[in-house]
Amino acid sequence: MRVTIVLSTSSGGVGRHVRSVVDRLPELGVHPHVIAPAATGDKFGFSMPQHAETAGGSRLLDPRDAVFTPVEIYTRPRPRQDLSALIELRKLLAGADVVHAHGFRAAALTGLALGRRRPGRTPLVATWHNAVLGSMPRRALLSGLERLAARRADVTLGASSDLVGRALALGAEDARLAPVAAPALPPSEKGREQMRAELGVGDRPVVLAVGRLAPQKDYDTLLAAVARWGHRHPQPAVLVAGDGPEMDRLRRDAENARIDIRFLGRRDDIADLLAAADVYVITSRWEARALVVQEAMRAGVPVVATAVGGLPELVDDDGILVPAGSAAAVSDAVVTLLDDDDLRRELAQRGRERSAHWPDEDATAEQLAGIYAELARVQPV
Structure with missing residues (x-):
């Protein structure tokens, strides 16, 4: 099963979560293709040295069946860059069995690239990791993108229950809780x-x-x-x-x-x-x-x-x-x-x-692989 994962600029928890999931998906029968800004790819190890590039700019990840393609998707609206990203996404998403966007900005652009929900459209999963905060004008500006992200996704996953409620209120067809597990810390060395x-x-x-x-x-x-x-x-x-x-x-x-x-x-x-x-x-x-x-x-x-x-x-x-x-x-x-x-x-x-009762990183990846299989109508490994 081919799953394209899309995320915008990340320097913290979202990137760590996606890295963790990508590491585990191949063993679950899922071949991930990661699309993210170049800096995010470098920070979380999605990208490889320049000599590993394939035709079209995609770069092979380590020993697995995954690729990385840099596309500049920002966390705040930038009309010119967003249009360029949208054009690239429309080309890159072709051939995926499922697309999974992380963050409502990435989800909104991905939803625009795929079009409205309809029979035969590539299924879209969107994970919401953060709430829209800041001034009233900023929230008003971004609420339209939230609504677009909610209505274009086949399944919306919220990292907390309030995000699930927000997505449902904005018109999400199917919204579910999907806790993000913290990577296990190594024991204290000192x-x-x-x-x-x-x-x-x-x-x-x-x-x-x-x-x-x-x-x-x-x-x-x-x-x-x-x-x-x-x-x-x-x-x-x-x-x-x-x-x-x-x-x-x-x-x-x-x-x-x-x-x-x-x-x-x-x-x-x-x-x-x-x-x-x-x-x-x-x-x-x-x-x-x-x-x-x-x-x-x-x-x-x-x-x-x-x-x-x-x-x-x-x-x-x-x-x-x-x-x-x-x-x-x-x-x-x-x-x-x-x-x-x-x-x-x-x-x-x-x-x-x-x-001790929280889902770990393996359980998180298994939950996602199950959702992908549900939408693509294939059996997970």
Whole structure:
């Protein structure tokens, strides 16, 4: 079965998810062809060196029966580039048994390329990973693309239940929940004591946040929460791992307000950081099933999370949920955990137990292969 996978610019969770799925599909009888921007192909290893190009610009992936073709599909509307991408997609999608687009921008362009749902049209699966956020004008502009993506797809998959509800409200024919599994982290190489020594935190409790420094993550609320426990002794060591467009501003704001928080930049040792942490905190305005929260709970780090998007169904009562934008609630939740060793241990254990029942990467790929087979009317391997 030939499945063409389309995604737009990605630097994080969506690209990691697609990479994971593509690695597993050949063993399930699915031969994937990945279409994505060149930079996304390079970042997630879809592309190969120039000498491996085939006629037409497609490049062979490693030992499997898959190819990669670069097409510039952006996460925001760019009329001229979008028209060019649409023309390329119409040519490249020919011959696929099923097309799977990730993100509503990629889904909208792919839906335009394939045309309206009708007998004989190549089936389209669309996975929605994110909600449309930002100003009212931006949401109004992009809601039309959401509606187009919902109505052109044969099956819409939502990474969280609120995305499924949104797709149905916009006219999706068939919308289903499809949780995205976090890749399994390797065991910590350094262990708790060595990592804490390298971080220089001494006997201070460690509060960890991981994620892109972008408006959606609302690190301003975290800064305000940290400012509220400045009187504590020992003072918690608050560490933020990640980079992004707000890095310089957040560092400047923290320095000006004399807030004790360290921005570590991009890190590849998340397992070691989690081993050193006492509490994990996420203050996002919206998330689906945040991969870093899955990783924290698997590692047995108690979680404080905003009650937005898919986080309540992910965390439930095995962490502490707080209102978005409430520095007081974040501060109180973190302090509660730091002051109560028994509660911290209990939530750590409950997080491990809860995460043991989540679908893993193999189950995620198997679910998708089953959907492809359903739409293409063939039997999966």
